[in-house]
Amino acid sequence: MSLIIALPRERRSGERRVALDPSRVERLQQSGQQVRIEAQCGHLASFYDESYQDVTVMGSFADVVREADIVVKVVCPTLDEIALLQPHTVLVCIMSAFQHLEEVEALRERQITVLGMDHLPRTTRAQPMDALSSQATVAGYKAALLAAELSPRLFPMLTTAAGTIRPSRVLVIGAGVAGLQAIATSRRLGAQVEAYDIRKAAKEQIESLGARMIDTGVEVEGAGGVARALRKDEKQLQHDVLAEHLARAHVVICAAALPGRRAPRIITKDMVNGMLPESVIVDMAASSGGNCELTRIGEHYYYNDTLIAGPLNLPSHGAVHASEMYARNVHNMLQLIIVDNEVVLNPEDEIIARCVLMHAGSINHPNIASLLKTE
Amino acid sequence: MSLIIALPRERRSGERRVALDPSRVERLQQSGQQVRIEAQCGHLASFYDESYQDVTVMGSFADVVREADIVVKVVCPTLDEIALLQPHTVLVCIMSAFQHLEEVEALRERQITVLGMDHLPRTTRAQPMDALSSQATVAGYKAALLAAELSPRLFPMLTTAAGTIRPSRVLVIGAGVAGLQAIATSRRLGAQVEAYDIRKAAKEQIESLGARMIDTGVEVEGAGGVARALRKDEKQLQHDVLAEHLARAHVVICAAALPGRRAPRIITKDMVNGMLPESVIVDMAASSGGNCELTRIGEHYYYNDTLIAGPLNLPSHGAVHASEMYARNVHNMLQLIIVDNEVVLNPEDEIIARCVLMHAGSINHPNIASLLKTE
Numbered sequence: 001m002s003l004i005i006a007l008p009r010e011r012r013s014g015e016r017r018v019a020l021d022p023s024r025v026e027r028l029q030q031s032g033q034q035v036r037i038e039a040q041c042g043h044l045a046s047f048y049d050e051s052y053q054d055v056t057v058m059g060s061f062a063d064v065v066r067e068a069d070i071v072v073k074v075v076c077p078t079l080d081e082i083a084l085l086q087p088h089t090v091l092v093c094i095m096s097a098f099q100h101l102e103e104v105e106a107l108r109e110r111q112i113t114v115l116g117m118d119h120l121p122r123t124t125r126a127q128p129m130d131a132l133s134s135q136a137t138v139a140g141y142k143a144a145l146l147a148a149e150l151s152p153r154l155f156p157m158l159t160t161a162a163g164t165i166r167p168s169r170v171l172v173i174g175a176g177v178a179g180l181q182a183i184a185t186s187r188r189l190g191a192q193v194e195a196y197d198i199r200k201a202a203k204e205q206i207e208s209l210g211a212r213m214i215d216t217g218v219e220v221e222g223a224g225g226v227a228r229a230l231r232k233d234e235k236q237l238q239h240d241v242l243a244e245h246l247a248r249a250h251v252v253i254c255a256a257a258l259p260g261r262r263a264p265r266i267i268t269k270d271m272v273n274g275m276l277p278e279s280v281i282v283d284m285a286a287s288s289g290g291n292c293e294l295t296r297i298g299e300h301y302y303y304n305d306t307l308i309a310g311p312l313n314l315p316s317h318g319a320v321h322a323s324e325m326y327a328r329n330v331h332n333m334l335q336l337i338i339v340d341n342e343v344v345l346n347p348e349d350e351i352i353a354r355c356v357l358m359h360a361g362s363i364n365h366p367n368i369a370s371l372l373k374t375e
Numbered sequence: 376m377s378l379i380i381a382l383p384r385e386r387r388s389g390e391r392r393v394a395l396d397p398s399r400v401e402r403l404q405q406s407g408q409q410v411r412i413e414a415q416c417g418h419l420a421s422f423y424d425e426s427y428q429d430v431t432v433m434g435s436f437a438d439v440v441r442e443a444d445i446v447v448k449v450v451c452p453t454l455d456e457i458a459l460l461q462p463h464t465v466l467v468c469i470m471s472a473f474q475h476l477e478e479v480e481a482l483r484e485r486q487i488t489v490l491g492m493d494h495l496p497r498t499t500r501a502q503p504m505d506a507l508s509s510q511a512t513v514a515g516y517k518a519a520l521l522a523a524e525l526s527p528r529l530f531p532m533l534t535t536a537a538g539t540i541r542p543s544r545v546l547v548i549g550a551g552v553a554g555l556q557a558i559a560t561s562r563r564l565g566a567q568v569e570a571y572d573i574r575k576a577a578k579e580q581i582e583s584l585g586a587r588m589i590d591t592g593v594e595v596e597g598a599g600g601v602a603r604a605l606r607k608d609e610k611q612l613q614h615d616v617l618a619e620h621l622a623r624a625h626v627v628i629c630a631a632a633l634p635g636r637r638a639p640r641i642i643t644k645d646m647v648n649g650m651l652p653e654s655v656i657v658d659m660a661a662s663s664g665g666n667c668e669l670t671r672i673g674e675h676y677y678y679n680d681t682l683i684a685g686p687l688n689l690p691s692h693g694a695v696h697a698s699e700m701y702a703r704n705v706h707n708m709l710q711l712i713i714v715d716n717e718v719v720l721n722p723e724d725e726i727i728a729r730c731v732l733m734h735a736g737s738i739n740h741p742n743i744a745s746l747l748k749t750e
Contacts, residue, residue: 145523154693160700
């Protein structure tokens, strides 16, 4: 007996990605699984229904998930969609639980087994499934492009008959996967790049991309290589040093994220007041509250003479490649949990232990459980 | 007696540039000229009124031009503005005469002397004044960025834990200054670039930027190194070869311009029909009619699954550096025409002979005269 894997169309506004591309669907079929897709599921990511070969194409979300053992999605389903899932279905998606508490509760009530693709441990073995990293790569690239597009200054140095144009000064805040890709892309375009991260370990990576690390004197390494929140005196020191660098920057790209939590507020109003005319801030943390306190979610607007952009869902702006990478993440996860044509969730496996957020009506993940106050 | 040079604020919609930046104004003052600026003239290009030192700031267009010997602008003044110019004033601007016939006629009637910064001969001596080249540099850069921003595919090859992303295939049509800059920028971002130009001379330049020249078998060098229009059989051959390349391209950037004329129609509807899903066309020739017959001026829209963008005034998207370069062009022109604190228009000088489009109520330029049917 083969498993039935369902690939619905994403319905959330602005979402253009799809959880599996035709090449990964083909591999799943080769390893004995049945795949059912919802019509037009890959359309906005350039994959027409015809490019998914030998699949059953269903006309609605309800149809595609009805008999599915596993439902694969990019983002968390809507409440309407959750109501259509069969109990005990395995749902694989980027859950972003702390932004979707109602959905978490609905999934728990409906006894869905949820594998959160955004909960991989930071281990070498987990990397090929790490959807946060793959999607952050696309987001960082797109953020740098958006910044370059919005800036009235050219990034590269150009020597022309009409004189020499000096390169733009770009400041990247937060050097995780997204920040590093924003640095790399700004460097590709020829900008002078400075970057800031409170993790000391970031220095080598920043410099390997040809950027300069800003030293604020504040260095904090949190658990698992993730930044922790700062104390008040540390914040002040960070503020003062960064304010000086912001005052010289033409473009600022904010990419400081605390996974599963509100983004740290790093850029204050007075820092923006000190910026150059026609400078640009692209705040990648907009959807989790923003690294800049003036960011408006999903908007571009001028604050004095600084253009502040708070783009939403940047990975969707690169939907073709973001989908291809996410599909590989999902496929790798499916290979881990499908054993002899059955779903096997071995709790001894660190990856599975971390990613299975809920199962048979209980929340496994301690943070999510505490968010729901079910404990 | 020093000359009075007036720098008004640009009023046409979407125009963010200014004709002189503070550093060029300072140089004009050092060489003995008086400069009067209209309030906020450089604001949208990041130059505040305070950054123009020792100038007289006037509150309106009428005030700033009233006693001016020379008025410097980026684009052609509006009819309202022309009515305020004093007879015999020297106006320096990018005239785009064939798009502004009413204004040309109004300037002639008002006996304004017009130096068109878009009429420089293609000589080494004229290069430092060549505003078409300097602004095309910014436009080509911005077009490539816009294309990268709009494309749902990443330009660079990326090797990640979630597999390898192949580079985007970018096709640039027209390898003048703008096209070459679009090629250079796409290459900086890591794309695979093909380019097409009917001028054989473009091949070396295209290849020096790491792109591949498409050979359609049609090669036509027009007068002065500018492309001429094609015969019907040449058009068909061009069409057939380009259609094959378009069918494989992820991004197409159109940059084929015939100065002072309607842009050549190169991309037809059937060629677009053959393109990949989620491909992108950025048509830099939109304002002069478009290289693609489906382009809508000033709009982005989906034709089937191809996103077609017809941006207007791309140099204004890079207003800071576009203004700096244009200011150098203008300053170089002023140095040529100001002799001992007087405007001297020596008709023996090739540059002046070409750029003085009208003087004392007569049109000098044969093409413009024939457009107006005054001869």
